[in-house]
Amino acid sequence: AQSVTQLGSHVSVSEGALVLLRCNYSSSVPPYLFWYVQYPNQGLQLLLKYTTGATLVKGINGFEAEFKKSETSFHLTKPSAHMSDAAEYFCAVRVYGGSQGNLIFGKGTKLSVKP
Amino acid sequence: DTGVSQDPRHKITKRGQNVTFRCDPISEHNRLYWYRQTLGQGPEFLTYFQNEAQLEKSRLLSDRFSAERPKGSFSTLEIQRTEQGDSAMYLCASSVSRDSSGWETQYFGPGTRLLVL
Numbered sequence: 001a002q003s004v005t006q007l008g009s010h011v012s013v014s015e016g017a018l019v020l021l022r023c024n025y026s027s028s029v030p031p032y033l034f035w036y037v038q039y040p041n042q043g044l045q046l047l048l049k050y051t052t053g054a055t056l057v058k059g060i061n062g063f064e065a066e067f068k069k070s071e072t073s074f075h076l077t078k079p080s081a082h083m084s085d086a087a088e089y090f091c092a093v094r095v096y097g098g099s100q101g102n103l104i105f106g107k108g109t110k111l112s113v114k115p
Numbered sequence: 116d117t118g119v120s121q122d123p124r125h126k127i128t129k130r131g132q133n134v135t136f137r138c139d140p141i142s143e144h145n146r147l148y149w150y151r152q153t154l155g156q157g158p159e160f161l162t163y164f165q166n167e168a169q170l171e172k173s174r175l176l177s178d179r180f181s182a183e184r185p186k187g188s189f190s191t192l193e194i195q196r197t198e199q200g201d202s203a204m205y206l207c208a209s210s211v212s213r214d215s216s217g218w219e220t221q222y223f224g225p226g227t228r229l230l231v232l
Contacts, residue, residue: 041228090157101219102163103148103150103158105159108155
């Protein structure tokens with residue numbers, strides 16, 4: 001069975017600082033991984049995804065994530081935080097098997113950006 | 116492409132009442148998912164349709180919950196005899212089996228926030 005753990009429910013950074021949001025997954029099959037962002041009272045917007053191939057994945061708004069199989073990690077980074085990055089971020093893994101295709105999400109990390 | 120839409124965006128109801136939510140997926144998306152998100156948690160899978168067929172249901176989907184997707188287009192999620200524990204954001208997502216990247220990507224709607232008093 002697949003699962004996702006996001007370390008740190010809250011992360012606070014200063015504007016212009018590095019953003020690092022941690023995600024570890026558990027999967028007995030090659031994982032299919034996602035990062036989504038959720039702004040207050042809104043749905044989820046896809047930031048990036050990893051399927052196969054290049055382990056460094058670039059997404060929207062300057063975010064990127066690196067798939068590290070040996071560490072079972074898929075951490076999200078951005079070199080320089082912007083005030084507009086303040087939101088909640090969810091890491092997810094796709095379920096395999098049968099007709100299932102649903103996502104299993106972590107509990108989320110709320111990112112605050114200080115001026 | 117207008118994205119996934121959900122209606123209503125907010126619903127306040129009294130315990131014991133029935134509520135129905137609607138989801139309109141991106142056109143030509145054959146897969147449709149319902150998730151529930153409670154405060155401080157990530158979304159949890161409820162049920163999944165491929166075209167009009169409901170193929171998976173989570174154990175979270177008690178017999179008070181029912182979902183339909185007639186004609187494989189929009190979907191409805193009904194909750195009967197609502198309880199305070201049903202208060203949550205209900206999210207809908209749609210996808211195609213394989214998109215231009217060759218893989219499935221789920222696109223989410225804005226959600227319906229339900230408050231049961």
